[in-house]
Amino acid sequence: MVPRNRSVRRTKAALQSALVDLLLEQKNLQSVTVQAICDRANISRSTFYLHFENKDEVLSSYLLQMIGRVHDALRAWTGSDDTRWTVYFAHIAHIAPILGSLSLDGGPHAILSRYERQFAVIMQDLVMPGRVPTNDTAVGYAAHYLSGGLLALTWWWVEEDRCGTPAQEMSRRYHALCSGQLCP
Structure with a gap:
């Protein structure tokens, strides 16, 4: 059974890569x-x-994998809170050409809206781990608010071709915004 699973993974990876x-x-x-x-x-x-x-399903599976990798990297982060999102923005800078190609189709917002719930789960896990029950409505509000802000900032960063801004700087700015501060 294991070889079949490996074969399936290789086939899916080849299609995603293509x-x-x-x-x-x-x-x-x-x-x-x-x-x-x-x-x-x-x-x-x-x-x-x-x-x-x-092909949309191929793209969705690829993006879900990327989200999972970012989530794992964010969970493993041991640096300061204001630089935690460096991992995220570095990843986005890496895949910005792919995301930019979706912008030409008018599709990035529709595609990311599919993943907003997944990002909300990530936010809840990262920002409020174990603090309150996961079915707490207030936590849900906060998690969706933070993930929505992150996704909106992400698309602005990609669509305005600002990916030259270092990931660490974007992390600092996002952290400041989450903390209720305006940043230059």
Whole structure:
């Protein structure tokens, strides 16, 4: 059974990698076809459809993996609170070309809105771990507020092509905003 799982993971990873490569080359999701993804990954269309319904699902699975990696890195952070988000902004700077290609389709906000709930769970885990029960409504409000602010800041940072601002500086600014401070 283990080899099959590895094979599935490799196939999905190959399809995700092919989509990312095509997004970086073609600069928009609409111009990428399932056949192009299959050709790049050297995988048949029938195999593609065994794993994914469409290219949006491939992208979603890729983004969920990235979110999981960022969450793990944020949980493992041992630095100061004001630099914790350096991990997040460094990751966003790394995938900014992919996110930027989605902006051309008008899709980034729709795509990230799918993940806002996941980001809220991450916020609750990172900002308020074990402080109150997870079903506490006030915690839910705060977690969604913080994740919504982070996602809005993320899209501004990508769409305005400001990814040259160092991740540590963006972390400091985000921390200041979360603390109710305006920052220069």
